Amino acid sequence: MSTRRAAPNFAGMKARHRKIVGDGIGVGVATGAYGLSFGAISIASHLNLAQTCALSLLMFSGASQFALVGVVASGGNPLAGAASAVLLGARNAFYGLRLAPMLGLRGPKRAVVAQLVIDESTAMALAQTGRGAERDQGDEGDEDGDGRVGFFATGLSVFVLWNLGTLLGAVAARHLTDPKQLGLDAAVPAAFLALLSPRMKGRQPWAIALTAAAVALALSPFAPAGVPVLAAAAVAVVAGVAGR
Amino acid sequence: MIWAAVIAGSLGCYLLKLAGVSLPSRVLDHPNMRRIADLLPVALLAALAALSTLTEGHRLAIDARLAGVAVAMVAHRLGAPFLAVVATAAASAALLRLV
Numbered sequence: 001m002s003t004r005r006a007a008p009n010f011a012g013m014k015a016r017h018r019k020i021v022g023d024g025i026g027v028g029v030a031t032g033a034y035g036l037s038f039g040a041i042s043i044a045s046h047l048n049l050a051q052t053c054a055l056s057l058l059m060f061s062g063a064s065q066f067a068l069v070g071v072v073a074s075g076g077n078p079l080a081g082a083a084s085a086v087l088l089g090a091r092n093a094f095y096g097l098r099l100a101p102m103l104g105l106r107g108p109k110r111a112v113v114a115q116l117v118i119d120e121s122t123a124m125a126l127a128q129t130g131r132g133a134e135r136d137q138g139d140e141g142d143e144d145g146d147g148r149v150g151f152f153a154t155g156l157s158v159f160v161l162w163n164l165g166t167l168l169g170a171v172a173a174r175h176l177t178d179p180k181q182l183g184l185d186a187a188v189p190a191a192f193l194a195l196l197s198p199r200m201k202g203r204q205p206w207a208i209a210l211t212a213a214a215v216a217l218a219l220s221p222f223a224p225a226g227v228p229v230l231a232a233a234a235v236a237v238v239a240g241v242a243g244r
Numbered sequence: 245m246i247w248a249a250v251i252a253g254s255l256g257c258y259l260l261k262l263a264g265v266s267l268p269s270r271v272l273d274h275p276n277m278r279r280i281a282d283l284l285p286v287a288l289l290a291a292l293a294a295l296s297t298l299t300e301g302h303r304l305a306i307d308a309r310l311a312g313v314a315v316a317m318v319a320h321r322l323g324a325p326f327l328a329v330v331a332t333a334a335a336s337a338a339l340l341r342l343v
Binding site: 054059097103105110111211 | 276
């Protein structure tokens with residue numbers, strides 16, 4: 001596609017960066033639409049407007065937000081929901097590890113940029129550099145800035161549109177009297193499954209997913225709501241340590 | 245209580261992001277840690293999906309939600325975008341409750 005070695009080709013680089021920015025905005029629009037459903041589901045789960053918007057601004061990680069809201073909706077202790085959300089966010093730390101050398105961050109800037117480290121911005125940044133997830137190239141590797149442009153274009157547009165989507169979805173859902181009437185209680189599991197599906201490659205994820213679901217269902221009649229989800233997390237920890 | 249969860253959960257998620265971009269890679273980069281971080285979303289999302297489809301409070305319950313989720317998964321298989329999948333689940337459960 002691009003002539004990566006021709007360093008002085010600034011025109012080509014500019015055109016490429018424009019295209020990457022366009023792609024990033026596209027991802028932002030798609031994510032914003034999904035923000036609409038988060039806003040509506042959060043209100044239907046009895047969070048108020050301010051709490052719903054605070055989650056999108058401050059937590060800014062879709063799966064974690066859905067997890068917190070899902071536990072609250074099922075009548076669980078909100079703090080158990082927060083714990084599930086944090087466990088889900090652990091992957092963002094590993095995204096940061098891969099991104100740090102590419103972004104060349106130093107000092108207090110990191111504190112701001114860290115908030116943009118999410119699935120979408122990481123995927124777009126790594127896709128530009130064309131090197132697979134596994135290779136560690138140290139601090140070398142993004143001399144034409146493509147990865148950085150992908151990260152910021154995607155991260156910023158997702159941030160703006162996710163929050164806008166959340167606000168609109170939440171405001172619209174406030175007029176509902178009974179969320180069940182609109183089937184919003186079925187929207188919650190559908191959202192979880194849609195988030196899960198890209199991760200179901202190979203046999204191990206299926207084994208883990210089915211075991212985790214069985215553990216959670218088996219515990220749900222006895223354990224306080226929210227605890228079955230955390231017990232399911234233990235399945236991942238055990239499998240991770242066993243290293244299979 | 246909900247506010248406490250919103251603040252604590254957000255702070256936890258932010259600190260994990262910050263740790264990733266700040267800490268030297270050898271602190272976090274253990275193969276076990278990496279595997280666990282990859283597998284946690286699978287386990288948690290599967291458990292959350294199962295519970296929100298099949299339980300009502302502390303009881304197992306099969307109702308319109310299951311049908312809604314099944315229809316939504318067909319839509320997902322056919323390549324529908326996220327919002328359409330979620331809306332399909334809601335609409336089919338709502339329709340089923342009408343009849």
